[in-house]
Amino acid sequence: MAELLTVKAIRDAVAAGTxxxxxxxxxxxxxxxxxxxxxxxxxxxxxTRALEKARDIDVMKARGDELPRLAGVPVAIKDNMLLAGEKVSSGSKILQDYTSAYTATVVARLEAAGAIIIGRTNMDEFAMGSSSETSAFQKTHNPWDTTRIPGGSSGGSAAAVAAGFVAASLGSDTGGSIRQPASMCGVVGMKPTYGRVSRYGIIALASSLDQVGPFTHTVQDAMLIMEIIExxxxxDATSVELEDKPVAELLEPSMQGLRVGVPKEYFIDGMDPEVRARVLEAIEVFKQNGAKIIDISLPLSPYALPTYYIIQPAEASSNLARYDGLRYGTRAPGALEDSYLTAxxxxxxxxxKRRIMLGAFILSAGYYDAFYKKAVAVRNALRKEFDEAFKQVDVILSPTVPGTAWKLGEKFDDPIAMYLADVFTTPANIAGLPGISVPCGFANDLPVGLQLQAKPFNEMTMYTAAAAYQAVTDWHTKVPQA
Amino acid sequence: MDINLDHIAKLAKLRLTEAEKELLGRQLPSIVEYVAKLQEVDTSGIDPKAYLTDATNVFRSDEPTTVQAERDAAVAAFPKSAGDALEVPGIFK
Structure with missing residues (x-):
């Protein structure tokens, strides 16, 4: 069914008029x-909207106007990104009839760059989940095996690229929600440094963790999307004026002399041995191509996931207080308190509900210091540990996920088992680092992803290493057969 | 770990069904026990900043910049309204 379709190929073909x-x-x-x-x-x-926008590009082309950077490239967006006049629901029944009043900055920038916004993709409700199964509307199936989950929470966006529907899509990553489904669907998924991309117009999960980023087949394509949205x-007061703005065409992929840190804490007991084997093979590829492999230790890593499951529900329970039935969605009858409760x-x-309850508990009198304040302190300690590690290495290499895509329904009733799928991805959110997942092979016919993390705002190093890996491997060119 | 579900549900403005209470009554304590692992970490001497970036406050003048279309769309999205007036349930009995 699908053949490899890249942003660059589409963009160049439209620009050339072929x-x-x-x-x-x-x-x-x-x-x-x-x-x-x-x-x-x-x-x-x-x-309708997509075809209209596409015809606008063709009119520009016919007039001889210079086309913008992504002219004519279809891009899918996650259902938590606003586009004025279109519905947006964040996968929740509470917003099922809500229409966006304005457009998210990332979406506006893509459209201004000529990209065609093709549709909104399925996700876990309010991005809470690791399998996209908590969506109030539908299940998404992994294109490599439709009896399995695509990962989550941005499962629809990952599946849309893996299935060859679009060359690129946007997701949001709060604890791994881009990198984890990218790994499970065999595509590239990138979470930028916190502050690199605007969160304006993104329906919030946890504001100190959320970042928007792309799904693509190649690192170069991820850069083409990033340079527009970043x-x-x-x-967004937390978005940052960038000093370094990488340009896709100027990237020189190389591993020569690259210091690659391999943290022992990311190769845990109980992980899928086939996944471990694929990642060890990838490390060998880096070594063969001139990288220096350095064994490192990040002893606080095992605490990233529990830290995440304090900070994220605490912030989520506050962010979701706005869904009271008064401002959006369906107004429930009755007096004020009753109307809130029903809506x-x-x-x-x-x-x-589970996470709102958890967050409300963590923030409640008597528990705030023991949980929330402690988690914030551990968060700062984790960041410091990464800062130290990056004095010694340029990138940190690990598996993205300890396993591969599981069967639909398999972990649905076991929240902690589900949360553990994010054990290697939450550290980057907690510490505010950039991370990228790149396909590195298959375990039992299911895709495996390799994660590279870099220093904050050092995306260029991460792209250089990830693109160099893609230059000497062909895992990213594999597509699922229907 | 003792969690008073009724109290927390009240804070969270949720009305839980009996089945949800039964389920969360089992699950929340095990999640809380899992996250309580953090107590093992020595954080003495760590400055607990809520945001990790070095960003500082940026000020701008406080001038209204109403975009009519957005304003109209926000009013239209409000579940109950009459013209420009937004209707909310009574606060007093």
């Missing part, structure tokens, strides 16, 4: 219409 943006978009829509019923990646496809935005109890699913 294909029109309308043809590209029609092909993309046809693939989704024909095959998405089997995958369930999309909650909604913006047929940088200071006056609407929230009927509108939220079980995982969301």
């Amino acid at each position: 294909v029109t943006a309308e043809e590209v978009t029609k092909n993309c829509l046809a693939r989704i219409d024909a095959e998405d019923p089997r995958i369930g990646a999309f909650l909604e496809v913006f047929h 940088g200071r935005d006056e609407h 929230r109890s009927e509108g939220f699913g079980l995982e969301v």
